[in-house]
Amino acid sequence: MSDELTPPSASTPPTEPSPEPITPFGKISTGAGKRSRLRKWTRRAFIGAGAAAGGGLVLGVGGIVFSPNRLSYVPDGAEGEGHLTTWIRITPNNHTTVLVPHCEMGQGALTGLGMLLVEELDADWNLCTIEEAPAEDIYANGYILHAFLGEVGVSIPGFMGRAFDFGSFKMAQFAGLQVTGGSTSTRGTGVFGLRLAGATAREMLLEAGAEQFGVSKAELVARDSRVHHEPSGQSATFGELVGRASELDLPSSPRLKSRDEYRLVGTSQDRADIPGKVVGEAGYGMDVVRPDMAYAAIMRAPVPGGQLAQVDPSPAEAMNGVEQVVQLDDAVAVVAKSYWHAQQALDALEPQFTDAGLGHVDTATIRGWHAAALDEEPLAEPTQGGQVVTAEYCVPYLSHATMEPMAATAQLADGRLDVWCGTQDPLSTRGVAAAVAGLERDAVYIHNQQLGGGFGRRLPGTYDYVEQAVAVAKATAPRPVKLVWSREEDMRHGYYRPFVMGRFQGVVDEPGRIHRWASRFTGRATDGLEADPPYGIKDKDIAVVTSPAHLRTGEWRSVAASQHGFFAESFADELAHAAGRDPFEFRRELLSDAPRHRAVLERAADMARWASALPDGRARGIAIFESFGSIVANVCEVGVENGRILVYRVDSAVDCGLVVNPQQALAQIHGSVIFGLSAALFHEITVKEGAVENRNFPDFNMVRLAQAPRVNVSFIESDAPVGGLGEPGVPPVAPAVANALFAVTGQRLRDLPLHLA
Numbered sequence: 001m002s003d004e005l006t007p008p009s010a011s012t013p014p015t016e017p018s019p020e021p022i023t024p025f026g027k028i029s030t031g032a033g034k035r036s037r038l039r040k041w042t043r044r045a046f047i048g049a050g051a052a053a054g055g056g057l058v059l060g061v062g063g064i065v066f067s068p069n070r071l072s073y074v075p076d077g078a079e080g081e082g083h084l085t086t087w088i089r090i091t092p093n094n095h096t097t098v099l100v101p102h103c104e105m106g107q108g109a110l111t112g113l114g115m116l117l118v119e120e121l122d123a124d125w126n127l128c129t130i131e132e133a134p135a136e137d138i139y140a141n142g143y144i145l146h147a148f149l150g151e152v153g154v155s156i157p158g159f160m161g162r163a164f165d166f167g168s169f170k171m172a173q174f175a176g177l178q179v180t181g182g183s184t185s186t187r188g189t190g191v192f193g194l195r196l197a198g199a200t201a202r203e204m205l206l207e208a209g210a211e212q213f214g215v216s217k218a219e220l221v222a223r224d225s226r227v228h229h230e231p232s233g234q235s236a237t238f239g240e241l242v243g244r245a246s247e248l249d250l251p252s253s254p255r256l257k258s259r260d261e262y263r264l265v266g267t268s269q270d271r272a273d274i275p276g277k278v279v280g281e282a283g284y285g286m287d288v289v290r291p292d293m294a295y296a297a298i299m300r301a302p303v304p305g306g307q308l309a310q311v312d313p314s315p316a317e318a319m320n321g322v323e324q325v326v327q328l329d330d331a332v333a334v335v336a337k338s339y340w341h342a343q344q345a346l347d348a349l350e351p352q353f354t355d356a357g358l359g360h361v362d363t364a365t366i367r368g369w370h371a372a373a374l375d376e377e378p379l380a381e382p383t384q385g386g387q388v389v390t391a392e393y394c395v396p397y398l399s400h401a402t403m404e405p406m407a408a409t410a411q412l413a414d415g416r417l418d419v420w421c422g423t424q425d426p427l428s429t430r431g432v433a434a435a436v437a438g439l440e441r442d443a444v445y446i447h448n449q450q451l452g453g454g455f456g457r458r459l460p461g462t463y464d465y466v467e468q469a470v471a472v473a474k475a476t477a478p479r480p481v482k483l484v485w486s487r488e489e490d491m492r493h494g495y496y497r498p499f500v501m502g503r504f505q506g507v508v509d510e511p512g513r514i515h516r517w518a519s520r521f522t523g524r525a526t527d528g529l530e531a532d533p534p535y536g537i538k539d540k541d542i543a544v545v546t547s548p549a550h551l552r553t554g555e556w557r558s559v560a561a562s563q564h565g566f567f568a569e570s571f572a573d574e575l576a577h578a579a580g581r582d583p584f585e586f587r588r589e590l591l592s593d594a595p596r597h598r599a600v601l602e603r604a605a606d607m608a609r610w611a612s613a614l615p616d617g618r619a620r621g622i623a624i625f626e627s628f629g630s631i632v633a634n635v636c637e638v639g640v641e642n643g644r645i646l647v648y649r650v651d652s653a654v655d656c657g658l659v660v661n662p663q664q665a666l667a668q669i670h671g672s673v674i675f676g677l678s679a680a681l682f683h684e685i686t687v688k689e690g691a692v693e694n695r696n697f698p699d700f701n702m703v704r705l706a707q708a709p710r711v712n713v714s715f716i717e718s719d720a721p722v723g724g725l726g727e728p729g730v731p732p733v734a735p736a737v738a739n740a741l742f743a744v745t746g747q748r749l750r751d752l753p754l755h756l757a
Contacts, residue, residue, distance in 0.1 A: 094239035105451030120198030142168035178427035183724020305356030404452020406465035413478030495554025512579035565731025621740030629723030672729025
């Protein structure tokens with residue numbers, strides 16, 4: 001892959017790493033030459049919390065009990081020395097630590113989130129370390145509610161801001177939410193929480209400087225971890241001022257910077273998690289090793305809802321290295337001295353499972369269920385004249401297929417449970433683990449690791465691998481045990497992207513305008529937002545129809561937008577063809593009242609040189625979709641060789657409001673294109689005799705390096721609120737490819753994955 005937009009990387013001088021020992025998170029870099037560490041802030045490091053005006057929440061560290069309306073301060077040399085306003089710790093040696101209540105799963109979120117705080121703090125990026133916050137109630141991330149409200153056009157009035165933030169925080173605490181997903185981290189916690197924390201600390205440091213220098217705070221400037229009084233030439237580091245700053249009241253309304261004041265945000269900074277991954281120091285749930293640890297492999301009932309009927313453990317127990325066979329309600333596990341021994345012994349067992357009366361179900365059965373549900377809610381006959389266009393689309397169940405299969409290590413000893421795993425919500429994982437162990441939440445410690453991919457598979461409600469690990473740990477207590485899923489187990493027991501079917505009807509008049517857009521689709525009632533296209537069509541009739549679900553379903557990268565992007569933009573292309581119009585010009589006209597969408601569409605078309613000629617056997621397809629607060633348009637150049645679909649080039653235009661870290665943003669769109677292409681061309685979970693047929697990657701192929709197209713990306717910065725980037729790049733990929741295939745072959749493909757007749 002290559003790109004036409006290559007954001008520059010900032011060059012920064014090397015500094016000494018912080019002195020703490022390396023943890024499973026390994027070392028990180030916040031600049032091109034800097035080596036520091038991405039660590040897990042442990043429960044022992046903190047003492048308590050309280051609500052505070054302006055700064056949100058205040059946290060004390062190092063055994064100091066704090067007043068709820070003040071920063072905490074620990075004298076130089078004391079254990080755990082530092083100063084913290086929820087997410088900030090500044091030590092006397094002028095080092096700033098940013099604690100981020102989100103996880104790292106390859107998206108680079110911790111770097112971008114840290115940049116937002118450091119920008120407002122006016123700290124030196126080269127003197128900063130990023131850490132993931134622990135699974136503690138104080139780090140419940142209620143600020144993400146702002147992101148969800150923003151998607152439906154709701155903003156909180158300024159005078160209600162603090163009350164809303166406190167209320168949403170308490171709700172997040174009650175629900176146990178410390179979640180990373182839905183592209184909410186930057187546009188929620190970052191924009192509404194971390195910026196505020198940084199600005200609060202900056203104002204207090206300026207006030208401390210004013211007292212020390214005997215001048216007005218208005219005469220001072222904070223820059224690069226120092227407070228300056230330019231008229232007199234006096235200055236002091238944040239570390240020198242933070243002791244006094246911690247004694248001040250928090251400002252009620254700290255000033256946030258305008259975008260034109262940014263010096264760090266908007267520049268490319270190397271991702272904090274990359275160096276540790278390059279040198280092999282980064283730790284994942286699969287990498288955890290504990291003293292005297294046992295290993296476990298597991299097999300669950302293949303049909304959803306099935307139970308373990310019987311199993312003879314003797315074949316496994318007779319094998320070398322096997323320690324015990326653990327029988328659960330719906331699964332059997334083997335505990336051994338290594339994972340290899342455990343898996344070999346598990347393969348020697350012949351467990352009998354019930355099928356919950358669903359052993360007759362296959363993919364055709366499931367499709368029939370969805371078709372029957374749509375038959376119950378037919379589309380109304382159009383009342384106005386014109387050409388009526390109808391179409392039916394279908395997308396299959398999809399696995400998340402993370403590179404790291406599910407794994408968790410658990411130890412139950414002396415009334416305490418420790419769990420080491422990779423999860424997208426460590427706080428809710430803590431509650432789930434406590435319930436399985438029969439303990440209070442305060443007796444459970446979640447040691448979150450970096451995630452080898454998430455895409456929704458490790459969100460709340462999908463912690464079966466943690467539940468199983470804790471259940472097995474009860475049998476091995478007090479010895480720790482690491483439960484590892486095989487790739488086959490992982491593929492057959494996911495929380496899949498739902499099977500969805502949609503029926504569409506449109507009416508086009510002779511001038512080529514759309515009079516009506518109607519659709520019915522199977523899914524959830526909340527999917528209606530994604531199903532409504534941005535086009536200026538007066539007569540819209542869109543409704544969801546419920547249908548049975550055979551497999552467990554969950555959130556999959558871009559959630560409902562993944563299927564509705566394919567449905568809506570494929571159908572828009574069909575309407576353009578029926579109207580005899582160019583697909584790009586047709587869409588542009590329909591977006592005359594949507595300037596942001598129109599600008600993105602035009603940028604993508606310009607990048608691809610839409611009207612230019614292509615070699616024989618190639619064609620371009622276009623699609624545009626808004627999700628998670630961002631608008632993305634793709635133009636895909638596609639051809640067919642020896643019956644194979646080949647994607648040569650993808651031009652992607654993106655309006656996400658503000659690009660925090662261009663380097664990180666570019667990687668997100670590149671990854672989204674490959675992710676979306678894999679789903680468009682290969683991915684499909686199929687069912688036979690009630691169970692998932694797919695076993696491994698040969699049955700669930702991916703776009704490989706040799707198949708990857710050239711990807712060109714262009715970001716359009718606008719005054720719109722900050723949008724997400726982890727998910728919005730996926731939805732317009734499949735329809736752009738399908739539309740290009742129609743242009744080159746004349747075949748209209750309405751099912752994913754795309755297969756030529």
